[in-house]
Amino acid sequence: MTKVLDPTNEATPADIPRAARPETLDGLTVGLLDISKPRGDRFLDRIEERLVERGLRVERFRKPTFTKPAPVDLRHEIATKCDVVIEALAD
Amino acid sequence: MSLNESPPLPEGLVAVVKKDCPTCELIIPVLIGLGKETQLTVFTQDDPDFPAGIDDRQFDEELAFSWHHNIETVPTLLAVEEGKEVSRTVGWSRSNWESLTKTPGLGRDLPDQRPGCGSLSVDPSISPDLELRFGGSSITARRVEFAALEDTHEALFDRGWTDGLPVVPPTEARVAAMLKGTTRSPEEVVASIPPDLAPCTVEKVAINAVMAGCRPEYLPVVLAGVAAVCTQTFNMHGLLATTMPHAPVLIVNGPIAEQIGMNSGNNVLGQGNRANSTIGRAVQLVIRNVGGGRPGEVDRAAFGSPGKVGFCFAERENDSPWPPISTMYGFPAGTNTVLAFPGEAPRNLVDQLSRDPDSLARTYAANLISIQHPKLILGFDAILAVAPDHSRVFRESGWSREQLAERINELTVRPGHELVRGAGNIPEGIPEGVEDSYLPKFRENGLHIVHCGGAAGLFSAIIGGWVNGEMGSDPVCVEITP
Numbered sequence: 109m110t111k112v113l114d115p116t117n118e119a120t121p122a123d124i125p126r127a128a129r130p131e132t133l134d135g136l137t138v139g140l141l142d143i144s145k146p147r148g149d150r151f152l153d154r155i156e157e158r159l160v161e162r163g164l165r166v167e168r169f170r171k172p173t174f175t176k177p178a179p180v181d182l183r184h185e186i187a188t189k190c191d192v193v194i195e196a197l198a199d
Numbered sequence: 200m201s202l203n204e205s206p207p208l209p210e211g212l213v214a215v216v217k218k219d220c221p222t223c224e225l226i227i228p229v230l231i232g233l234g235k236e237t238q239l240t241v242f243t244q245d246d247p248d249f250p251a252g253i254d255d256r257q258f259d260e261e262l263a264f265s266w267h268h269n270i271e272t273v274p275t276l277l278a279v280e281e282g283k284e285v286s287r288t289v290g291w292s293r294s295n296w297e298s299l300t301k302t303p304g305l306g307r308d309l310p311d312q313r314p315g316c317g318s319l320s321v322d323p324s325i326s327p328d329l330e331l332r333f334g335g336s337s338i339t340a341r342r343v344e345f346a347a348l349e350d351t352h353e354a355l356f357d358r359g360w361t362d363g364l365p366v367v368p369p370t371e372a373r374v375a376a377m378l379k380g381t382t383r384s385p386e387e388v389v390a391s392i393p394p395d396l397a398p399c400t401v402e403k404v405a406i407n408a409v410m411a412g413c414r415p416e417y418l419p420v421v422l423a424g425v426a427a428v429c430t431q432t433f434n435m436h437g438l439l440a441t442t443m444p445h446a447p448v449l450i451v452n453g454p455i456a457e458q459i460g461m462n463s464g465n466n467v468l469g470q471g472n473r474a475n476s477t478i479g480r481a482v483q484l485v486i487r488n489v490g491g492g493r494p495g496e497v498d499r500a501a502f503g504s505p506g507k508v509g510f511c512f513a514e515r516e517n518d519s520p521w522p523p524i525s526t527m528y529g530f531p532a533g534t535n536t537v538l539a540f541p542g543e544a545p546r547n548l549v550d551q552l553s554r555d556p557d558s559l560a561r562t563y564a565a566n567l568i569s570i571q572h573p574k575l576i577l578g579f580d581a582i583l584a585v586a587p588d589h590s591r592v593f594r595e596s597g598w599s600r601e602q603l604a605e606r607i608n609e610l611t612v613r614p615g616h617e618l619v620r621g622a623g624n625i626p627e628g629i630p631e632g633v634e635d636s637y638l639p640k641f642r643e644n645g646l647h648i649v650h651c652g653g654a655a656g657l658f659s660a661i662i663g664g665w666v667n668g669e670m671g672s673d674p675v676c677v678e679i680t681p
């Protein structure tokens with residue numbers, strides 16, 4: 109029998125439950141997060157038009173760079189202001 | 200008595216011997232003589248009946264006595280008073296033995312001196328096991344047992360712990376031996392490893408270094424490499440997550456490169472050298488296993504590159520026309536350092552006809568312009584690896600590294616109207632508004648000129664960089680400490 113040492117961080121990933129999906133967007137504030145990839149803004153502009161046509165409130169956000177995780181303050185701001193968020197990954 | 204307790208020392212004289220040692224055979228008459236005159240205990244390592252004619256003989260079969268009392272050579276003779284060692288001599292030296300035993304005229308028929316042999320307790324094939332058995336283990340990592348019918352190598356693949364190549368099973372004995380390669384404490388945290396930002400100890404690095412195939416003396420280089428890439432500046436998280444193919448390229452400078460047998464010459468960027476092949480791999484395995492960075496998960500590279508298994512080499516310092524590349528980062532020549540550069544696969548560059556520095560610089564510039572895209576400038580650094588057949592030209596003409604970099608930069612300057620989006624009927628390019636400017640390919644200090652490669656071949660090589668600066672990665676150079 110071979111016994112070896114665990115090369116991993118031995119951390120069982122914390123099980124973060126997904127937020128409940130809303131039945132409808134009516135009356136909700138939708139956050140649009142641009143991760144700063146080229147042309148992601150164009151995609152989000154179009155989404156914003158469509159959401160506003162439906163009478164929804166929209167808040168726009170932008171990550172400083174797509175190569176790094178969103179700053180904690182930005183994440184907090186989005187969570188405070190919005191009920192749902194749409195993130196654009198584009199090129 | 201527990202295995203971790205040191206066996207008591209008998210009073211008087213204590214000799215440690217093994218039969219498989221000609222010097223021990225030689226001194227049997229001396230031991231027999233001393234045994235008659237004084238209180239002598241002989242510990243024998245390999246044969247309970249050796250040496251014949253000694254009354255007080257103990258078989259150190261488990262080598263506990265030898266290990267706990269740091270016996271490195273046989274024969275070793277100790278003088279013990281009140282349970283404490285007061286003096287010791289190793290091998291056979293008549294004068295030393297006479298002085299230690301306070302007995303004149305020892306071994307008149309023997310030569311004056313003979314060196315001893317290695318103690319079994321320091322035999323490299325068994326000393327790691329003794330270390331574990333008698334020294335107690337300070338290793339805290341979770342032990343994982345494979346079933347008797349499980350193939351160890353298959354089991355390591357099945358758990359997702361390899362990069363697709365076999366790994367050396369990280370047994371406790373191997374990891375304990377690896378940890379001897381550094382003076383740092385196993386529990387010391389080296390870095391937080393992305394993407395999981397998991398704290399990584401020296402011990403976890405050692406486990407992955409064993410798996411990668413490293414020898415213990417490589418460990419300080421691996422530790423420095425891990426520390427270099429897991430900095431905000433280097434941004435390993437972004438480098439891992441990008442769709443681009445880049446990965447850490449580690450360049451080692453200083454005397455340690457030669458001491459641990461690294462390659463800076465023939466086939467420098469290729470296979471065949473254990474240190475080059477395994478140090479970079481160990482860093483990558485740390486990112487995979489400790490950080491959780493796996494292809495198809497957070498690693499989103501469209502192509503990747505062969506260098507993502509591990510990419511590490513040494514600069515060819517001994518006949519370089521330039522000081523070590525680490526001096527660009529403020530380290531004095533002769534310092535042991537690792538430079539981490541976010542690089543892609545190397546590309547060869549041929550110029551077999553130029554014999555003057557300016558024409559070589561033109562060849563370099565013409566090729567370097569194409570990194571990522573000829574119309575994308577200032578956003579990507581590069582390594583220019585210059586082999587001896589090319590570097591000779593710069594040495595003979597007295598061109599410094601800075602002078603060469605400056606000339607290459609001048610030669611890459613192009614008008615903005617050729618570079619902007621849409622120019623040349625290519626939408627890719629830099630944003631409009633710089634049409635009237637003249638711009639170089641590289642930012643200041645973006646070009647890293649490194650001396651390496653085999654002695655024959657009128658070539659250089661290019662390793663293109665990833666996005667530089669705040670939104671990407673900047674190279675990081677750190678000192679290697681023991």
